[in-house]
Amino acid sequence: MPNGSRNDLADPGGSPRRAEFESLYALHSREVWALAYARWMDSDLAMDITQEAFLRLWKQWEAAEEIQNPRAWLLRVARNLAEDYAKSAFRRNGTQPPELLNGVRSSQPMPIEKLERDELFARLREVLDELAPPDREILTLRYALDYDANAIAERLDIAVTAVHMRLSRARQRLAERLSSHGDFAPGDNGRATRT
Amino acid sequence: MNTTPLQDRADRADDDLGRLLSRYFKAQMPDPWPAAPPTPAARAEPSGLAAPRNVDPGRRARYTLAVSVALVLGTCWAFSNGFRPGDRPGGPAPPHGGDGFDLKGTSADGKGGLTGEIKKVVDGPGARQPVDDPLDLDKGN
Structure with a gap:
């Protein structure tokens, strides 16, 4: 499993970081979704949280932050996002x-x-x-x-x-x-x- | 091991509940599963290769300043004692055979140099006389 460290970027051709990103998404996105879904029982919200967690992973990479265990990191971020959602204005005011x-x-x-x-x-x-x-x-x-x-x-x-x-x-x-x-x-x- | 009818019923309930939950969760999961979110195009590839491309933003300004200062110094030098028209190929000879312009008139009679030359022109026969009779358009002259 890719560990998400910057040392994996040796391949100068193509887009190795994007490929690694998609590989992590294929491996862990369902688990991240399940965690968010278990919290709110809302499929669309769980998917939003999943995508946001992965985008934050990308931002971490941009900031040259080394992430030793992307799976644990993603699950932690998704859990925090799900909890933050409870405090958000969207949650309070909501749609229908x-x-x-x-x-x-x-x-x-x-x-x-x-x-x-x-x-x-x-x-x-x-x-x-x-x-x-x-x-x-x-x-x-x-x-x-x-x-x-x-x-x-x-x-x-x-x-x-x-x-x-x-x-x-x-x-x-x-x-x-x-x-x-x-x-x-x-x-x-x-x-x-x-x- | 024999199981009691009560145990059988509990196991069957577990199986049914498990099947129901499986169907429920599968129905809730997006199908097809969405692709990975698009990463911002502007921030193309966050790799180590980006670092050398990150040039100092003040470099251009410093370069412009250095060129400007060099230009000013060069101009000052040229207009002080460094500018010698006679040295230029095809250029006019110095008026008094010296090494350059002598603005103060350092010749023996005190009339040499550029100042002396200007006086000759101003006081000479071709010098312009002051006009006593201003132009009168009514007289026709």
Whole structure:
């Protein structure tokens, strides 16, 4: 993995720094997005934070700042950006809340399956939003990025057994909330169903 | 190891929830995944090669000042004792055979030099006389 130091720029041809930048983006952008998404449960905002974090990495390079571990650096910057967003004027004043925008319907009729799925996802998003951030984070790593327990343990710097425990508890809390709202019950064929 | 029906039900619920979460998160992730953000074009390549191109902004001004001072000094030198027209190929000979212009008139009779020459011209026969009768347009002269 490229380490992002200035010593890697020996190649005089082409654009080695841009190539390194894109390589880092391909490697880590989904993880950065997942971290931001777990914080705010907003896909577009998570992508904005991801792109901003990478642009800041580029600026650091321009300022000749050496970054030993770009992945850790990016995740830290994304986390800070996500927290800063909580204090920003955009967050306070906002545009239209997602609940309102979800009510804007297309003129085209939607298939009933898609409507049901969107409704279920909206409810799931709402319940995920009620969970504690650490629960959302571990669920996002597991199900958005398909990380196994070892990868999550490495990412969160905890033991693998702790990953299993935290994951199990997060799932349990989520299931309880969904069940209490009558939105989830184990189906016969492994499908989530509305009850 | 035998599992109880309750355990079976819990495992199946976990599987269902896992599938639901996977579907949900996959639906939330942008597809296709956006490309890396464009880096500012003005700041082309932040490499070590940029450093030598970073010239001193005051260098041009200092160069201009140095040329100006040299020009002034050279002009002063030329108009003091360094300018010798006779030395120039094809140039006029010095009026009194000296090495250059003698503005004070240092010849023996005191009339030499440039001052003496000017006096000759001013006091000579071709010297212009003062006009007593101003031009009168009414008289026709």
